Amino acid sequence: MLKDLFSYNNREAAGVILFVLIALIIKLVPRYFFQGKSFEYSLIERQRIDSFRSEKNAVTESGNYDQINWFHFDPNTLSPDSLMILGLKKYLTERIAGARAKGFKFYNSDDLLHIYGMDSIWYEKAVPWINIRSRKRSYGYDAFARRSDDRSRKLRSGSKEKINVSIADSVDLIRLHGIGPVLASRIVKYRRILGGFHAIGQLKEVYGIHDSLFMKIAPNISVDSKAIVPIDLTADFKTLRRHPYVDVKTAKVILAYRKTHPEVVLSTLNIRNILALDTAFVRRIWPYLE
Numbered sequence: 001m002l003k004d005l006f007s008y009n010n011r012e013a014a015g016v017i018l019f020v021l022i023a024l025i026i027k028l029v030p031r032y033f034f035q036g037k038s039f040e041y042s043l044i045e046r047q048r049i050d051s052f053r054s055e056k057n058a059v060t061e062s063g064n065y066d067q068i069n070w071f072h073f074d075p076n077t078l079s080p081d082s083l084m085i086l087g088l089k090k091y092l093t094e095r096i097a098g099a100r101a102k103g104f105k106f107y108n109s110d111d112l113l114h115i116y117g118m119d120s121i122w123y124e125k126a127v128p129w130i131n132i133r134s135r136k137r138s139y140g141y142d143a144f145a146r147r148s149d150d151r152s153r154k155l156r157s158g159s160k161e162k163i164n165v166s167i168a169d170s171v172d173l174i175r176l177h178g179i180g181p182v183l184a185s186r187i188v189k190y191r192r193i194l195g196g197f198h199a200i201g202q203l204k205e206v207y208g209i210h211d212s213l214f215m216k217i218a219p220n221i222s223v224d225s226k227a228i229v230p231i232d233l234t235a236d237f238k239t240l241r242r243h244p245y246v247d248v249k250t251a252k253v254i255l256a257y258r259k260t261h262p263e264v265v266l267s268t269l270n271i272r273n274i275l276a277l278d279t280a281f282v283r284r285i286w287p288y289l290e
């Protein structure tokens with residue numbers, strides 16, 4: 001019986017032999033050809049790898065801003081070229097120059113956060129070097145040491161004094177009843193990514209400011225539409241999405257329109273031509289268009 005189990009006809013025997021030969025080839029050939037050898041990248045491949053590593057390190061090492069030879073500067077007067085020497089990206093220097101050309105003034109370091117897309121890492125490194133010349137409503141860099149005691153006190157009930165939320169910093173905002181450090185920080189952050197306020201009702205878009213609180217502070221707040229920083233409709237998808245009014249669908253519609261109409265510069269004059277845009281969106285974004 002065992003003889004029958006292990007006996008093969010000619011065809012089966014040939015198949016077994018072929019299988020064994022293939023297995024040996026698979027096992028031995030790689031060892032023969034590659035033993036003791038290492039893979040070497042071509043020059044182009046090494047350059048690509050080094051480029052990728054450098055880009056990764058640039059992101060993880062806080063922009064390498066510690067290597068900059070910082071000097072004291074006034075963002076109201078420093079030229080775009082000098083701002084670039086301090087490490088600020090070119091498109092941000094152009095936005096600062098554009099805002100100044102429209103009459104925007106930097107009264108304190110926080111006002112730099114009004115610039116749409118401002119690099120927060122660069123800003124944190126730059127703050128100690130910002131030296132704004134004395135101006136009306138300028139309170140200097142040290143928010144707590146140099147400001148008068150009046151600015152740390154809550155507004156009196158029935159006061160007619162108004163806080164301009166378009167330029168106020170956290171110290172100003174906490175003077176409003178019901179606004180503490182957390183809400184004040186949220187207002188400043190939302191104002192920065194929004195590009196400024198054009199109506200006091202926009203404060204209700206800030207998380208934590210409900211209707212009853214808004215009604216309480218409304219008599220003591222004002223806005224300055226001149227402080228608005230226009231949205232850059234030529235930006236990439238990621239930058240467009242940072243704006244609170246631009247959702248994924250809207251950003252894709254804008255990019256698609258730009259791709260099919262490369263000669264058109266989007267502005268208040270022609271954004272209505274994008275029929276796929278929601279009418280409500282156009283109304284909301286209108287104040288932020290150049």
